[in-house]
Amino acid sequence: MSKKEISLATVKEHNKPEDLWVIIEDKVYDVTKFQNEHPGGEDSLIEVAGRDGTREFLMAGHSSEAREIMVKYYLGDLAASDRKKKCPVSCKGIGLTIGAVVLGITLVYVLKRGLNKN
Numbered sequence: 199m200s201k202k203e204i205s206l207a208t209v210k211e212h213n214k215p216e217d218l219w220v221i222i223e224d225k226v227y228d229v230t231k232f233q234n235e236h237p238g239g240e241d242s243l244i245e246v247a248g249r250d251g252t253r254e255f256l257m258a259g260h261s262s263e264a265r266e267i268m269v270k271y272y273l274g275d276l277a278a279s280d281r282k283k284k285c286p287v288s289c290k291g292i293g294l295t296i297g298a299v300v301l302g303i304t305l306v307y308v309l310k311r312g313l314n315k316n
């Protein structure tokens with residue numbers, strides 16, 4: 199269930215150890231009170247204070263237990279306009295296919311023209 203939407207500018211204001219918000223997968227968490235309990239240390243959270251820490255969070259390879267703990271600190275979703283535009287694998291695949299088809303047609307056209315000149 200999503201709560202309210204929070205802008206990136208608002209998250210940026212909470213970038214200190216005594217007031218520490220972080221964005222993970224487009225969700226905003228207030229981890230101020232969790233810092234001292236974090237098994238990965240407070241420094242790793244302070245490092246991403248007030249910004250998107252998704253990459254770092256995923257790189258640390260968090261367990262499903264960690265995901266359960268997160269729920270307690272969830273504040274709301276990042277405002278839609280501040281979310282990074284994501285292109286899923288399927289979308290990249292379509293782009294590559296279209297690119298390849300266009301390239302193929304161009305090649306055939308150029309080759310045919312070249313042949314017709316002789």
Ligand code: HEM
Binds near residue numbers: 236238251260271
């Ligand atoms: C609300 C957010 C977070 C929660 C609830 C959380 C929770 C946890 C928990 C429970 C662990 C122990 C291992 C596990 O069960 O996966 C852990 C480890 C760790 N976390 Fe987090 N974490 C959060 C955010 C972050 C972020 C944003 C970063 C990086 C910037 C981070 C970096 C790490 C690291 C480096 C470890 C240590 C992994 C290891 O020693 O193998 N965590 N975290």
